[in-house]
Amino acid sequence: MAVHASVCLKSLPRLARITSACLFVTLVAGCSLTNTADPTAGWTAQQLYTQAKSDMSGGSWTDARKNLQALEARYPFGVYAQQALIDEAYVDWKDDEPEQARSAIDRFMQQYPNHSGTDYMLYLKGMITFTPPSAILSNITRQDPSERDPKGLRESYEAFNELIKRYPDSRYTPDARKRAAWLVNTIAENEVHVAEYYYKRGAYVAAANRAQKVVTDFQGAPIVQKALYIMVISYNKLHLDKLRDDAKRVLDKNFPNSKYYKQGLDDPESAWNPLNWL
Template identity: 75%
Template sequence: MRPAVFLLAAIVLAGCGAFKGDVDKTAGWSAERLYKEAHSEVSDGNWKEARTHLEALESRYPFGGYAQQALIELAYVNWRDDEPEQALAAIDRFQQQYPNHEGTDYMLYLKGLITFTPPSAAFTKITRQDPSERDPKGLRESYEAFNELIKRYPDSRYTDDAKKRVAWLVSTLADNEVHVAQYYYERHAYLAAINRAQTVITDFQGVPAAEKALYIMYMSYDKLNMPELRDDAKRVLDKNFPNSKYYKQGLNEPKSAWNPMNWL
């Protein structure tokens, strides 16, 4: 019986040793210490450790200044650690809990940045795909966040950069509408093509894509045998874009030789 007792004792001791390894080293830490440690990990780029401390801070001390700052830091950490969904979730919690917080302008800016370059953009560095050809959902979310920042916080330190990004987003979203309009035109859905092209004219004034949008409208009205509307579209096209290139080249844009997909 004695060997069995020794064996049981050894198993118990081994189990105790295993439990010791699972002990939370941050147990009992103050909110201040958790935040300082998390901030230090952020400075060193240790996103996983920073996230652990910030999540502990948020759950243990849900009230007070450190909890508010923890959410801001948590959104940033998740963004830098390629966790956009978690970053957006942190921003949503922050906006719901602290709608008038002085850091709201930064959170709107960060939200715009997160959706400004969606994960699908990484492959386009190789294929040279036009961003406007991607799903515009992320681009629209980015536009809305930056636009809200510009309207609510015109004097924010982030507003100037947001304005530059909005200008790019407007142009890219207009390009997307033109891509869709061309898609419909090439499938003989001329009314749908006209509607999407018209969106570019009415919602994105002054963008380069307006030239192609007007040409699609001109061609679509011609296919529908609507000469008056066709001539109206042509008149606007000629006035704003004299000698438009689309009269010669048609709808298809020259493709980049750098895009491997073009070699297939």
């Protein structure tokens, strides 16, 4: 027993050191948890929204998004939650996150179909694909927007067109009309680019059909002149003289002395600059 007691007594200092070390680690961990705690914990919806607006004003999109999402999660009902979702879509758009912005817009329109801010959300939905991040470099790469994948252009047009039809008196409608008109011309030009691509590769039937679609679907667009010319030269290659002559008659009637008879299919370089729309 004496020996056992002696061993226990000798072990006390070591045990005390271990206990102290454990206590120290616990205190450090506690401090660490305190330092990483959410500083907005306990904030009201108004406080979160005010901070998010301040972040947006300073261009701090990550912080703004975090506070808006916190507001939406903690206070899912009420005007602040609705406005937070609107602003979240805007923040995602400005932060070059088009998919997240589109998702926020879709959620908003599903949850609040009759909200007074729906016109703005439709306008923003059109803007998301009207000026994607890659378009900003078009003035450097000299790529014509009509040469891009038309999917985004069509989505943009559909959103603007829905805004125009549903909210003709909206403050956003006049600008949407201008953008929609530009998009119609650009989508038509994309179709003509495809028709020209087919023609230059000897796919004359495909070229004529694509050009015919432009003439039928985009009446009044300036690029219709080139579409008619592609029809004329495609039918000529196919030895379809009647169709060629019919297309030439329409071309000559609507565009006397068409420039394409002299210059062929090669147009001058486009002066389009997407920065003008930002």
